[in-house]
Amino acid sequence: MNMLFLLNTIIRLKHRSHSRLWSRRKLRSAAYMLKFNFFSMRGLPWLSSTDGEEKVVLTAVELESLRSDLADLEEKEAHLKAQLEHVDEILRFARLSGYLYIRTRWKPLPGEPPPLDDTDVDDWLPRFVVLQGPCIFFYLFSTDLSPQDSTLLSDIVEIGPLPSITRDDEGTQYAFYILTSQGLRFECSSASKVQVDSWLSALQTDCKLGGSDATTAPNGACEM
The missing domain is CATH 2.30.29.30 (Pleckstrin-homology domain (PH domain)/Phosphotyrosine-binding domain (PTB))
Structure with a gap:
């Protein structure tokens, strides 16, 4: 699943956390997927709430940094895809x-004199x-x-x-x-x-x- 989509999902869920349209299960699923795919490598703080659920607390600076990192990852992914397609073309043609x-x-x-040995x-x-x-x-x-x-x-x-x-x-x-x-x-x-x-x-x-x-x-x- 696209990591930027997961991050945007968490952001939307955070903004609408008081709405019954967004279940805790959906928030937990998106958060855990993002946690294991990205946050675990960055060492961002995960806090446990009183009901036993985990949540990440992001400042505006951290959020902007994550957006930048994810954009870089998508750019690298596109470059790797282009490299694989190029190698595939060479192998085929x-x-x-x-x-x-x-x-x-x-x-x-x-x-001119002959080149030196x-x-x-x-x-x-x-x-x-x-x-x-x-x-x-x-x-x-x-x-x-x-x-x-x-x-x-x-x-x-x-x-x-x-x-x-x-x-x-x-x-x-x-x-x-x-x-x-x-x-x-x-x-x-x-x-x-x-x-x-x-x-x-x-x-x-x-x-x-x-x-x-x-x-x-x-x-x-x-x-x-």
Whole structure:
């Protein structure tokens, strides 16, 4: 039952406590439900009356604080619901998704010296990667509603495996790269060779179709 409804019920009952239209049973039921769902966590005072019934005594400040807290809870509930719906959409419609370690590099421009060997540079960051529609999306967490980055499949010009790497905290990592037409190179790794092989296979298949069959948003960007 909605906690704000319970609180409003108690408020109405308090204002009409002298009316026979509102029974003690209804007041007791609403009060106890609200007590166990919320008040018990806040440590608000419950007093026993002469007839053995319990009631909470709220000041105007406490009442306003409760209204604010309940509004915050409803906002959090709505956000969690949106997150669950987003994850459900990914599970139903994404062709591939999962956590990978990601780092980015830029391909040297013509005339620039080759990049220094940075194999030992540990700047890999975990990202939740989603292959959906004409894009690859990079999320910080699987529950995030908006990606941190994305790239069009039609912008990908090269995909291939990378030598495995060894990290002190993760052991052997299998890796592959994605190179875009802008020269941005996504390097992706995972402790699972099966996962890396699945990504390579899916991307190689989709990118062959991406140039002609993929569609983009009106502004030319990836959208979920």
